[in-house]
Amino acid sequence: MLMKHDRRVAQAECLRELQELDFVLLELNLYMDTHPYDKQALEQFNCLSKTRRKLVRRYEKCFGPLYNFGLSKNRIPDGWSKGPWPWEI
């Protein structure tokens, strides 16, 4: 088990990776909303979406569920309702 401070740093780093990937996915998403027939964007989006699923799995294994309502598995301890919350990181 990492020390609390190290754990926070590691969590922020892993989140950062996810945030970077999500930036590209969101950009492609909004682009495809107004360019729905761009095959290149579609391919890139679907490929990165797969990468994202792997990254989410890695994040959740270390830091707990990222989603509520059944989109992530919950666990004991360090489950969904346990902090830190996004505004506390």
Added chain:
Amino acid sequence: MWIYEKKLQYPVRVSQCNPRLAKYLIEQYGGADGELAAALRYLNQRYTLPDKVKGLLTDIGTEELAHLEMIATMVYKLTKDATPQQLEEAGLGAHYANHDKALFYHNAAGVPWTATYIQAKGDPIADLYEDIAAEEKARATYQWLIDMSDDPDLNDSLKFLREREVVHSQRFREAVEILKDCQGKKKYF
């Protein structure tokens, strides 16, 4: 429906406790051109807009909720260690009297958020032009906030948000062109 994701869209860090900056940032929380107004505007307009732009309004409206959370995080971090006296000196005495350190949907001058800030005309062109204007006003507000802030960490996040407004404006402009094309082909309704 919506699913909550336990992460911010972009990291928010602040260099130090600074309630004065928090007071100004509230403009983007509960102000006329802030993130709450943006999210509620798009997510309400989308129901009756043409099929071709429903997705865009849904997605940008959802992203605005993520921006709202980032602004809340900035305000929270800038004020959490402040004493009541520091809040008062920063001009947040009236806020503290009513809300302690809780956030509230009002603008930098303390005026509560109102639905009269937003419109849904049911006319696609009128609604999308309002949306483009809203994005440009939000972008300008972010610029004024950056100009007033001397916190490099905070400015990093504010610049990210400013750039998102530029992207949203661009996508809304494309949506207008898509509708104009359809109108020409009489497939408008």
